[in-house]
Amino acid sequence: DTAVSQTPKYLVTQMGNDKSIKCEQNLGHDTMYWYKQDSKKFLKIMFSYNNKELIINETVPNRFSPKSPDKAHLNLHINSLELGDSAVYFCASSQGSLGTEAFFGQGTRLTVV
Amino acid sequence: AQTVTQSQPEMSVQEAETVTLSCTYDTSESDYYLFWYKQPPSRQMILVIRQEAYKQQNATENRFSVNFQKAAKSFSLKISDSQLGDAAMYFCAYRSPNAGNMLTFGGGTRLMVKP
Numbered sequence: 676d677t678a679v680s681q682t683p684k685y686l687v688t689q690m691g692n693d694k695s696i697k698c699e700q701n702l703g704h705d706t707m708y709w710y711k712q713d714s715k716k717f718l719k720i721m722f723s724y725n726n727k728e729l730i731i732n733e734t735v736p737n738r739f740s741p742k743s744p745d746k747a748h749l750n751l752h753i754n755s756l757e758l759g760d761s762a763v764y765f766c767a768s769s770q771g772s773l774g775t776e777a778f779f780g781q782g783t784r785l786t787v788v
Numbered sequence: 789a790q791t792v793t794q795s796q797p798e799m800s801v802q803e804a805e806t807v808t809l810s811c812t813y814d815t816s817e818s819d820y821y822l823f824w825y826k827q828p829p830s831r832q833m834i835l836v837i838r839q840e841a842y843k844q845q846n847a848t849e850n851r852f853s854v855n856f857q858k859a860a861k862s863f864s865l866k867i868s869d870s871q872l873g874d875a876a877m878y879f880c881a882y883r884s885p886n887a888g889n890m891l892t893f894g895g896g897t898r899l900m901v902k903p
Contacts, residue, residue, distance in 0.1 A: 779833035
């Protein structure tokens with residue numbers, strides 16, 4: 676079984692559309708994250724949830740809204756998609772302690788045309 | 789805020805040789821963790837090795853080892869006996885206890901392995 680799974684793996688959509696990316700982890704972790712990897716491969720945190728509570732919200736446009744229905748799921752909804760939103764979005768999870776490994780999903784490549 | 793810098797955008801190594809990837813970071817914290825992640829063309833992020841700031845002993849995982857210099861804020865990754873499967877992007881990352889345990893990544897180093 677995949678530890679952290681994201682759907683879909685690829686998403687091609689037109690500017691102005693609204694789309695969602697789903698993430699689920701079966702590791703029993705209490706913290707989940709969304710990271711964005713741009714075209715130059717730079718990875719940056721977007722959001723972090725701990726036990727369904729938002730604890731990190733980096734300077735991300737309001738068009739991006741995470742939702743955590745339970746601690747095993749963290750979905751990302753994006754409104755009014757723009758060309759600049761094209762990137763790979765990674766979901767990750769970890770236990771609360773500092774040294775534990777963060778497990779990543781396989782990423783969702785979003786292309787806005 | 790912490791920053792992580794990888795000064796080598798690309799490196800290449802001959803198969804079976806040794807290569808060292810550089811990473812420096814900036815922090816005022818005393819307790820933190822450092823990680824190296826590998827991202828092959830499949831896009832999957834794979835943990836290579838981790839180091840706790842309080843441990844003076846350098847971490848080792850099979851052919852992978854680090855040179856952790858806390859005072860210099862340096863955390864390099866050495867890959868010995870390089871294999872074709874080591875070709876990938878390598879990311880250095882910093883984890884702080886004061887930032888929700890999020891990872892701050894360096895810009896990455898693309899490693900090419902020549903047969």
